[in-house]
Amino acid sequence: MKLINFLDFKPFKDIMEKMKINKDEKIDIERIKIIEKVRIWKQLSSLSGLDIDINETVASENGFIKYNEFDKLVAYIRDQKYFGEKFSLRKFHIAYNCKTLSDSRKSRDASKYKIVQNKSPEFTINILSEDAKTVIEANVIKKLEVCTNCLKALNYKNFLNVSKSEQDKIKNEFSFEEFLGTEFDKNEELIKSYNLDDIENDRLRLYPKNWEEISYNYRKSKNWICEECRKDCSKNKEELETHHIDHNPSNCSFSNLKALCKTCHAKIHPHMQ
Structure with a gap:
């Protein structure tokens, strides 16, 4: 079988051109993977979490929720x-095969989830009216309870074989720190071992030449309103920024963009604060 010469492979050459990489420059594929991993982690470990279609996650070996090498993830609906x-x-x-998540994968709820991994029992949510047209409270921090179906699916702490009162105790005393074990700390140490400044410089190379025009047109299409907290930035357009959902600055299709005020954007990228 003839192997592909990626330096002559047009899609790869297009990516190199967007990144302004000379064809004679040595390409570090592993570094590109690291850059992507860091971007995803920065959002996963924030209180806001990562927007995702729950169908994009997979089951880990022990039945937990896994995405892009990150295991023991927590899924919740923001709105x-x-x-x-x-x-x-x-x-x-916390369980991939939870009945609730299995049902969501077949419904419109699949794209409404966020996934997170941190030790905080608190989540950032929006509280909406019944018709979902009015935001009653935006970006409020709330404590949520663990899903009973998840505890059953994992048989967490022998959940299926204990009394009702013991089950209630397991639910009420659920600890993120205990659940995660060393998983969060392991990821934090790995990410800290990378140079964030270098990663940001690599990220800047990916933006298309007409990025400012694309960003302006997208924010205008959203009437200068933050898609997260619904803040009106029409009188101060510089307050509204454009975020790439998949963290890839070269992917500028409108379906991959999100208009966020500076406050909401900083929650996704903590280093911007």
Whole structure:
């Protein structure tokens, strides 16, 4: 079988051109992978989490939620609605084969999830009206409960074989630190071993030449309103920035962009604060 010469492979050459990399320059494929991994981690480890279609995740060997080499992830829905006069917070998920997540993968809820990994029991959510047209509270920090179906799917702490009172105790005393074990610290140490300044310089090389025009047109299409907290930035357009959902600055299709005020953008990229 003839191997592909990637330096003559047009899609790869197009990427190199966008990154302004000379064809004679040595390409470090491993470094490109590291850059992508760091970008994803920065969002995963923030309180806001990473926007994702839950179908993009996979099951880890032990039945946890896994994405792009990151294991033991937590999934939750950011936009939560009133139902009539009542409002109750939806639960967070830790098991890939949880019945709730399995049902969500087949419904419109699949694209509404965020995934996170940090030791905080708190989540950033928006509280919406029943028709989802009005934001009652934006970017509020709330404690959520662990999903019972997840505990069953994992048989977490022998959940299926203990009494109802013991099950309630497992739910009420669920600890992120205990659940994650060394997973979070391991990822943090790995990311810290990379040079963030170098990574940001690599990121800047990926932007297309007409990025400012693309960004302006996208923010204008959203009427200068932050898509996260709904802040109106029409009187101060510099307050609204354009975020790449997949963290790839060369992917500037509108479906990959999100208009965020500086405050919301900084929550996704903590180093911008």
